[in-house]
Amino acid sequence: MELLTRDHKKLIGKVQSPRRVVINRIDIMKYAIATEQKQKKYLEGDEAPLMFIFNLFNPLVSLDALGQDGLNASEYLELNFPLKKVMAGGTKINFFKSIYPGDELIGVSKIKNLYEKKGKSGPLIFLIKQVTVNNQANHDVYNETQTIIYR
């Protein structure tokens, strides 16, 4: 049975409005502590660790917009997948510039692909998202391709 309908497939190529994020030292320091970084430049917030970018461009929504699992429910409603449980599948990132406090980053997110597969314990839907990030000087900072799995 096919889980993804023609309407789902129409989401491929959909681009979200650009989002702007200003990087601040305290956020870098919190991330560095939580991930047990060892290098002083990260612990003191002088530079962001590579994976600090995770979730940076996900929309911030109010508490009443969160679903039973705690995640942004509006995204599910829009996707309307028949599978609702979410897992992080993995990511590929090309880095062009390090990130420092004070940087203003502009990220554009796009649905690159949607497909289904049969997993060990049932069907899975793979959502591939691409995030392209530039800074205030319009220099490339990084490109990320994220895999999100619905089970």
Added chain:
Amino acid sequence: MFKISVNQSLPERIHKPTNVSLFLYNAAVWNPHRIHYDETYTKSTEGHPKLVIDGPLLGDWMAQCVCNWLDDQGEIFEFEYRNTQAAYLGDTLKSGGKVLSCIESQKEFLLELWVKGSNENIVAIGSAKISISAK
């Protein structure tokens, strides 16, 4: 100059996340997914045996494995990882890696990275391409 050879191992590191470190990580990345802090929900609704360690946190450990080894004598320009199985709170995990090949004349290298569980099972696998500073 930083000396690198093919098959060279990167220093391994043991990770033992706790309720507190997992909470702080999810707060830092603004991730409200209940499988990382609500054990009852995680077991009864999502069917996991314990709280789930975030996949991107395992990705961070692999990136750290490289950055700590390079110690500012080089940088990652491409990084990729995927989770191969769920890791759970209470697991003792180990990050590590090795140099797979030289991409360009002793300046760029491809590394293989991993996070393993306590019985050496791979829970996340990754790769990094690095360039070495000409200091």
